[in-house]
Amino acid sequence: MSTKKIGFLSFGHWTPSPHSQTRSASDTLLQSIDLAVAAEELGADGAYFRVHHFARQLGSPFPLLAAIGAKTESIEIGTGVIDMRYENPGYFTEDAGAADLIAGGRLQLGISRGSPEQVIDGFRYFGYHPAEGETDAEMGRRHTEVALQMLQGQGFAEPNPRPMFPNPPGLLRLEPYSEGLRQRIWWGAGSNATAIWAAEKGMNLMSSTLKDDESGEPLHIQQAKQIRLFREEWQKHDHGFTPRVSVSRSIIPIVSDQDRAYFLGQRDSEDKFGMIDEKTRAVFGRSYTAEPDELVEELAKDTAIAEADTLLVTVPNQLGVDYNAHILESIVEHVAKPLGWK
Numbered sequence: 001m002s003t004k005k006i007g008f009l010s011f012g013h014w015t016p017s018p019h020s021q022t023r024s025a026s027d028t029l030l031q032s033i034d035l036a037v038a039a040e041e042l043g044a045d046g047a048y049f050r051v052h053h054f055a056r057q058l059g060s061p062f063p064l065l066a067a068i069g070a071k072t073e074s075i076e077i078g079t080g081v082i083d084m085r086y087e088n089p090g091y092f093t094e095d096a097g098a099a100d101l102i103a104g105g106r107l108q109l110g111i112s113r114g115s116p117e118q119v120i121d122g123f124r125y126f127g128y129h130p131a132e133g134e135t136d137a138e139m140g141r142r143h144t145e146v147a148l149q150m151l152q153g154q155g156f157a158e159p160n161p162r163p164m165f166p167n168p169p170g171l172l173r174l175e176p177y178s179e180g181l182r183q184r185i186w187w188g189a190g191s192n193a194t195a196i197w198a199a200e201k202g203m204n205l206m207s208s209t210l211k212d213d214e215s216g217e218p219l220h221i222q223q224a225k226q227i228r229l230f231r232e233e234w235q236k237h238d239h240g241f242t243p244r245v246s247v248s249r250s251i252i253p254i255v256s257d258q259d260r261a262y263f264l265g266q267r268d269s270e271d272k273f274g275m276i277d278e279k280t281r282a283v284f285g286r287s288y289t290a291e292p293d294e295l296v297e298e299l300a301k302d303t304a305i306a307e308a309d310t311l312l313v314t315v316p317n318q319l320g321v322d323y324n325a326h327i328l329e330s331i332v333e334h335v336a337k338p339l340g341w342k
Contacts (some may be wrong), residue, residue, distance in 0.1 A: 039075060101176055254289065
């Protein structure tokens with residue numbers, strides 16, 4: 001096994017339940033910052049957050065990413081993923097540039113066309129409507145292509161001949177511009193075809209625990225094939241940098257009585273297959289919950305992890321910062337190091 005970057009992926013749930021450590025949006029936001037700080041201290045490489053609208057979860061990533069950027073020094077900070085159906089490409093470019101500058105160039109932004117939503121066509125409430133004959137997925141990819149162009153930092157807007165402030169010569173770009181951010185955009189690909197599209201467009205690849213079922217094989221085998229198709233397509237283009245690939249997994253090392261109490265009865269050792277909407281059959285990846293020796297043996301057989309350079313571990317954020325830091329420390333010490341990832 002090769003060296004890998006290890007990050008956490010938080011869904012950012014909150015609920016008023018007395019069993020939850022995150023009972024409000026404020027709890028979740030502030031604890032997300034604290035967990036990123038703790039993860040950096042433990043030697044983890046990344047702090048990533050899911051983005052879901054109309055849900056008791058993290059919906060506005062850039063204030064959170066900027067706050068984490070200001071409180072940390074080295075850890076990568078990212079999303080998995082921002083639904084581009086909801087995004088204004090210009091505003092996205094400005095917010096991303098500002099957050100990246102605050103973080104000193106550490107943003108790794110996962111974007112995509114989105115996942116099943118909390119509400120029907122929620123992007124319409126944000127003022128976005130597919131064009132005539134266009135699907136919502138195509139609209140998300142269109143927004144993405146505009147944002148990618150803007151992130152290049154080249155001027156495109158005609159300056160006002162009588163501006164409020166003096167302009168540099170030529171066409172104007174959006175500010176603030178953060179050099180290098182364009183190469184740190186990742187596409188969350190749910191299928192082989194969109195992984196190939198991401199390679200065409202010069203985006204890194206992010207593949208989660210859920211993928212379109214395209215062969216009936218286990219997730220890790222389908223995902224490894226998806227990664228190889230992505231890399232094959234990348235070689236056909238001159239994007240000027242080497243792409244990165246991440247996969248997500250649920251991994252809980254059982255090393256304490258508290259771990260056993262929370263998770264020992266939740267071993268889910270097989271992938272699940274099912275319909276996520278009326279058209280799409282998907283494969284949902286198994287979770288890895290076991291003592292470290294068993295985890296090391298099982299994870300060594302995961303072909304998609306072997307293909308990827310970055311592993312994002314989903315965390316149960318409602319159990320609080322201390323317990324999630326404990327999980328990350330257990331993964332780094334008892335799993336990543338024996339496997340040669342760290």
